[in-house]
Amino acid sequence: MKRIFTKALCLVCAGALALSLAACGGKADSAASSTASSSALGSASDYDYQNFNYSDGLDEKGYWEGIRALDYVTLPEDFASVAIKRSDVEPTSEEVEKQISDLLSQHSSTEHITDRAAADGDTVNINYVGSVNNVAFTGGSAENYDLTLGSGTFIDGFEDQIIGHKPGETFDVNVTFPDGYSDSTDASGNAVKLSGQKAVFTVTLNYISESVLPELTDSWVASTLGTSNNIYTVEALRAYYQDQLYTSNLNTAVMDHLLENSTFKSIPQQVMDYQVNQCLNYYSTLAGYYGYDLDGLVQNLLGYESTDDMLAHLESNLEDYAKEALLYQAVAESLDIAPTQEQLDAYSDYTDTYGQNYCTMVALMDAVTSTLTSGAVVS
Incomplete structure (x- = not known):
């Protein structure tokens, strides 16, 4: 599942609008678009998305302001020590080579x-x-x-x-x-x-x-990654990506388990509205980049009949994002997790754009993810 709350998407998508049309969901399937249904989310005109601020509704701890997540989420008993099959998270050689191929592409000449x-x-x-x-x-x-x-x-x-x-x-x-x-x-x-x-x-x-593309040799790896990443050989590079992919897959598997096995009493309107406003603000900004109004963008580039039609089709996705946002906070509340100064500092360059409280929330997600991954039982 593609998560809008992962730090990569949270802190990159708004600054790279021209690179992606799928921050909140993919391009509409033509058959699905022709059978749009009404949505509990209402109309885009009901939301003040043009004045959306990423830190609105968040407190200094990175929590949803005035909300105790554990009042809305019941975590599974094994949430702090989720059992994961190693075969489900071990990256394949093809996945590792894809990372290396992408790296070479980043350093290609023209x-x-x-x-x-x-x-x-x-x-x-x-x-x-x-x-x-x-x-x-x-x-x-x-x-x-x-x-x-x-x-x-x-x-x-x-x-x-x-x-x-x-x-x-x-x-x-x-x-x-x-x-x-x-x-x-x-x-x-x-x-x-x-x-x-x-x-x-x-x-x-x-x-x-x-x-x-550059030739993949020990010499190229050393000159490119030796100083910055302490990686000097092709073998070390493969081992690095093997470890990175394993950790990423494990993070995803743990969160998927918690989402599937947690019980959600309800979703606070404040959290749901935040997801909708963030999504609409993203596409509104993107529309300006491409020279459209919002409806023009979703009709011509995303394949929906209207912005309201898009909301109807994205309702389930946005609910999932809201649940995940609550889930992170519920785990933090249950285990008394707070981000370290190092985790906070990792996002210091983004505070002017997104606000301190939002950056604290993303750092908190890192802290929660690290704790859950460390506690996972992989066999």
């Missing part, structure tokens, strides 16, 4: 290709100038922009029309902005309507980028 046509999947570097009715509009032009063809980053039809062109060519790309796209302005500040409008982009293809 070669500029100019002697062939662009193909689907290529990353191309382009200049472009867009216009509607021969009027250039703000945000419609860029130079030296890297675009992966087939990624769906630009509006429908744009990337397809680059395929087949060679570096050095200049050509027109004809597209139609989807309904719900926000207005822009011209050079004089006059409004330019984009929603549903035909547009022409004059594109120059500068070059095609190809990644060149």
Whole structure:
């Protein structure tokens, strides 16, 4: 289960909006979207998500303000010593190699290709100038922009029309902005309507980028990770990822066990509202990045009929996130767990963006996870 409350997603997704469309749930299945049902969550208009603050409703301990989680959650008797099968958490060699492959990709170099046509999947570097009715509009032009063809980053039809062109060519790309796209302005500040409008982009293809991976050798590992991570050989690197994946899998297995075997009396409205506001705020911010209003984003990029339709389909996910949030606090209350100063310091760089209380909550989750993982019985 993908958890919105894991520290990686909590502290990264809001700062990397352009990289993912799935913070609160995946793209809607077309069949499911056509049968949207009403939701107990109500309408997006019922929530003040545009003014959402990550630390709202949290106290200085990282707890839900005014809420005793153990009044809502009954933990299983074995929660402090969950029994886990080693075979369920031991990473496979393929998983370890995937981590190494990802690492090599992060350290790849780029070669500029100019002697062939662009193909689907290529990353191309382009200049472009867009216009509607021969009027250039703000945000419609860029130079030296890297675009992966087939990624769906630009509006429908744009990337397809680059395929087949060679570096050095200049050509027109004809597209139609989807309904719900926000207005822009011209050079004089006059409004330019984009929603549903035909547009022409004059594109120059500068070059095609190809990644060149470094060779995995002891020398490369030592020079790349020796000083920062004290890892000097390929064998040590594999052992490191083996350990990291094992710990991550164990953390997940323990939390899954607790979620499946805990009893939830109810979910406080405050906690449920927080999940909805966080989700809507995320997508609202993302919509602005892509030039949509919120409904335009969820219709054109996420595949839902409306934002309310999205809420209806995400209701179960958001309830799970609320339960997990309560579960962490319930364990902390039961075992009197508090984050260490080191755990708090790990998030000190994020306090200006997310607030101290939110960062304390994430550090508390680390402390709870560490305690539960240490207590797990693996056989």
